[in-house]
Amino acid sequence: MIRMPVTVSLADVSSYRPGKPISAEYFAQFRQGAGTASDVMFNPPRLRHHVGADETPADMAERAIAPMLARQGPELLDQVDVLVVHTQLPETWFVGNGGQIAARFGIAPEWLIDLANGGCASFVHAIKLAREILQNTRARSALVVNVTNTAGQVFAQHGVRAMAQAAIPGDGAGIAWLTKSDRSPILDIETRHLPRYAGEMTSIANPPRRYWEAGHGEHHIGFTESNIAAVLDRGNRIVPQVTEAVCERIALPPNEIDLLVTNQPNRAFLRNWREALSLPPERHPDTFEECGNLFGTAMPMTFDHAVSSGLAPDGSVVMFAGFAHAGDFAGAAAVRWGGRHTPGDGSN
Template sequence: MTTVSLLDVSGYLPENAVPADYFERFADPSDITSNAMFKAPKFRRHIAPGETPADMAERAVAPLLERHGREVLRDIDILIVHTQLPETGIVGNGGEVAARLGIAPEWLIDLHNGGCAAFIHAMKLARQIMVSTSARAALVVTVQNAAGQIFTQEQVRAKPQAAIPGDGAGAGLLVKSDSSPILDLETRHLPEFAGQMTVIADPPRRYWEAGTGQMHVGFTDSKIAKVLQRGNRIVPEVVHTVCQRLAMASQDLDLLVTNQPNRAFLRNWRDALQLPRERHPDTFDECGNLFAAGIPITFDHAVREGRVRPGDTVMFAGFAHAGDFAGAAAVRWGGR
């Protein structure tokens, strides 16, 4: 079977670092909550006015091109782009990203599902295409651009949920080689929960209809409790499944890189997988919840900080939305 490697990752964070007290100024006392879902990070980044998903994607890919040369783009047959808040109606932002990079890949996919675990979802799609076709290399780009646009709106910024998200973009380069092999992947769709992550406004309207109410995520106490329960369960489940197929114990993983939703999930996942804190990189207090960009950005930080060595087994894992998708991917890291 053809071996596919995650050769490298990179990330981009906007310059504007926003402290927690920005949201505290606007907090509605009637909305104050002690729920673990909404314990705010110290900082998060917000995109600049006018900054587009294509801008963010180009900046996330730039370090890859610096390290591997722009000629690597000639081999990109697959481009998979996930954008949290697509700004190009109907078609998504993948085509614009390709144009910015000067490529015309045979496989150009706007991946609208997968949520916070979209990087793993895209890895699996890219590997399958490469294994079954003549495609040589894939570029995966995940963009989170909702924090500075949705959660700073006047009617939304007072809500507890507004202080959690941060903006950023991540990128991964996959190639046919055994230099940094993807050892195994597990993805699970749970479509019965797909409709539970809702976007609402007051007065009620559909997201594409004009109206005075600003859109935000619809959370209730019951929904929060269910999401916490599912997230605590399904992420360790997919990690254990991959570990079992690799005949290894979860506590023997050298690094666990997850999406970064909140401190409660991060702690609970470490405990469930019996891993010490130092083997589970955490960017939450610096960046907030980066959604689908969280995994590549957090791993990029870990590599640059020297927390992963060539030959280490790295597990990427996460879940999406209200628990309608979860994934895990193990990589034997080849070094940078």
């Protein structure tokens, strides 16, 4: 018996921005001096959002899925057998927040995966895992959940907010729904793990201590000027590389991508990536000025905004691409977008 390949589609996407926008001026009043590399890496956005003081990852996920459930109906959750979650700052020791999010959604999926890696490109990583499960099991549909929650909890700390790195991050959540259908097929995915860079983005405190140890000094990301320069160079190269790999396999020149949706560490990366792929700004939407660096949530948040704003016509080839941390992971995924799936359209 010949097994027919299963097509998996990106059926819908939704997102959530917590709280009121916080302006760049808030951080400017605390700002300390910075070097040249820091000025490029951490040139602040106009606005960003911060998670609320008592807001949990499950709260954010529930608020992010609300628009999707309003469109699709709560019956969507009855069909979810796969839940892949990436929480930037897990609030539950050892087990992550996937279980809490599943409980909040009222589901008990057969496949529940908490991703600890993938970072800013975890959306692509999660889509690849979910697609593999849907293609090779009887699972019916999957939810991919990205929660970003360090801006208001780590970077806004009194001892951290004066650093150049503090003004870049924003918080938010994004959710994608994947189904077995050919409405908005995932055309191809490229992922690359580069473990030699895995230890270059670290958490440090002054005086030094491990993050679980009691002591003085707040933890922050341990970037040095030389490290920043290396990450800028590395990130500029690897995102076009994974994008071009996907383009080659689907026989699409990079400059014919209809919509490029990336993570958004800073303006320099956004500019350099589209120039490397010969794409005009209007085909590379972002939410950087309104939301800052959203890490893993940037792709679903930006695509949700693009779809809602009419920037993603049906039939568009959408390329999701990005890299994580100091460059230990990169990925790209191409989707032929067929519009948001709707109840009764036969797509799920």
